[in-house]
Amino acid sequence: MSALKQATAPEQALVVGRITSVYGVKGWVKLYSHTEPMTGIFDYSHWWLKTSTGWKRIELNQGRTQGRGLVASIKGYADRDIVREICGQDIYIDVKDLPELDDGDFYWSQLEGLTVTTKEGVLLGKVSQLMETGANDVVVVRACEGSYDREERLIPYVPETYILDVNLESKAMVVDWDPEF
Template sequence: MTESGSTSGELVTVGRITAVYGVRGWVKVHSYTEPMDNILQFHGWWLRGEDGWEPLQIDGGRRHGKGLIVHIKDVDDRDLAARYCQRDIAISREQMPALAEGEYYWHQLEGLRVVSHFEGGEHDFGKVVRLMETGANDVMVVRGGKDGRERLIPYLPGEYITDIDLEAGVITVDWDPEF
C-alpha cells in the first residue's frame, strides 16, 4: 500500500478490471457488488499491482450491455488501458454500508473455522475458503479439518447455519460429517 497507513487488511475486493473497451482508455469491469453498478458509488478505488495495492482514479463509469465500463483518469489510449486489465479492484472497508444484525459480508465469513455438533460430537470441518452463488442459495466452500476434505455447505442461516461468532472466528453448522 502506498497511501496514509492503509494496509491490505483494511481493503475489500469489490471487482476486477477484465478487458479494454474501445480505443479511448475505457475498460470493462466485473463487479462483485449487488447490484453490480453499486461499485460505481465507491470512491478511492485501489488496484492490485505487482508490489501491492496502488490508488486508482476513475472519472467515468456506466452500465454497458450486461456489464460495466469505466474510464481511468488520464488514460486515453487502448494500449495504456490494457496495463490495468486482469487486476483486482478494492475499496477501504469503511466504505462498506452497515448491515442489519445477523447479516454478513462474504469477506467477514472467509477464513472462519466451521464446526458441527452433529449427534453430540464436535467435528471440525476446516475453514471457509470462499463463498459462491448457485442461484438457489449461497454456498460455503469449506476445506481442511481432520480429514482434509472439501465440503460445500449451503449458506442457509436457521437451517444449516446455526451460529456465527465473528469474535471467536467460528461458524457452527448442523451438518453430517460424513456428507
C-alpha cells in the first residue's frame, strides 16, 4: 500500500532536494539536499512530490546524515519495494513555510528571474541563478530580449558595492557594473 496522499498543490512550490534511491531494507531513502546546511531539508516535516497524477504530500518520519550524504524515513513507507515509487522525485516545500528573513536578506529563489540594470539604466539581462564561491555569492546574469548584448555576466553579490537595489515587487535589481566587463 502506498503512503502517497493526493493533495492540492502548494501555493508556491520550491525545490529543496531530491529522493535519489532506496537505502537499506526498511524503506529508508537517500536524499540530495539543496538547502544550506544540507541538513536544513529536515527542518520541513511536510514535503511535496510532483508526480504524473498530480501533487502528493509526504511526511518526514526521521532523517540523519549517513557518511557524506543524507538518509530519511518517510511515514507510511516501511518496505524498500514500496519506497521505490518515490525515488527520483524532486522534494518541494511551500514557500510560505520558509522562515522570515531580516530586511535586506533574500532567498536565492526570490532573486532568480529579476531584471538586472546598471545604475545608468543599461539592461544587462535577467538573474538566471546564483552561485556560492566562498568569498561571496555570485549573481549569474544572462542576456534577455532588449539587453545590452548577448553576454553572460558574473556579478559578485555584495550589497551596496555591486548590488545597489533589489525590488521584488517590480522584479528588478540595480547594479553598479560596467556593461563592457
